[in-house]
Amino acid sequence: MKTSLLFLSFLLFAITHQLSFAIREPVLDIRGEPLRPYAEYYIMPTIFGPTGGGVFPGKAGNSTHPVNVLKSFFEVDLGKPVKFRYSAEIDFIPVDTYMNIEFAQTPEGVSSGNWMVVKDLGEAWTVGIGFSIDHKGYQTLEGVFKINKHGLGYKLSFLPYVNGPMSGDIGTYIDDDRNWRLVVTDEQPYEVLFIKVEVESS
Known part of the structure; x- marks a missing residue:
């Protein structure tokens, strides 16, 4: 009897767990398909977002390697693809769920394509990649990002792993050197949409 009750309790928990994931709303790409963990996507502005193109790793400020997440000024430039790392056992990225973002290809001379934030623009926190070793002389924070609906598209938000007041949405800012940065x-x-990278068949 106890074994049967234990099994039924476990079964009920499993069903409830699966249903909670099933009813969660997925983030959609421009084709209306759910974003998939570890698939590659371009992050682009919506038609009502700022002009210009996609995001890419580049050099800004005093950086000697492409450790800053920048936005292209050119609308035809898709930027560089990213991946969304999400550990739950579902095959899509849900709205309002924290995950990691990384560039699909790590630039040369950088320890990782993983997104984080760095205080390298006065008092502002900007989005960068890698780890503290890639941003010597500046305060850095690792953390997670989430995607929420905004306007006709979505917005990104950041939350650090450590407790503190530094969290918020991701916006854009053009610095004194004319770098269009994510902050x-x-x-x-920054109102965005997602374009899946199509894999060419050989």
Whole structure:
């Protein structure tokens, strides 16, 4: 009897667990298909977002390697693809769920394509890649990102692993060197959409 009750309790938990994932809303790409963990996507502005193109790893400020996440000024430039790392046992990226973002290809001279934030623009926190070793002389924070609906598309938000006040939406800012940077902000977020990278068959 106890064994049967234990089994039924476990079965009920498993069903409830699966249903909770099933009813979660997926983030959709421009084709209306759910974003898949570890698939590659371009992050682009919506038609009502800022002009320009996609995001890519580049050099800004005093960086000697492409450790900053920048946005292209050119609308035809898709940027570089990213992957979304999500550990739950479901095959899509849900809305309002924390995950890691990384560039699909790590630039040469950088320890990782993983997104994080760095305080390298005065008091502003900007989005960079790698780890603290890649941003010597600046304060860095590793953390997670999430995607939420915003306007006609989505917005990205950041939350650090460590406790502290530094969290917020991801916006854009053009610095004094004319680099279009992604920054953590409590003002206007960067409204984006996602384009899946098509794998060419050989």
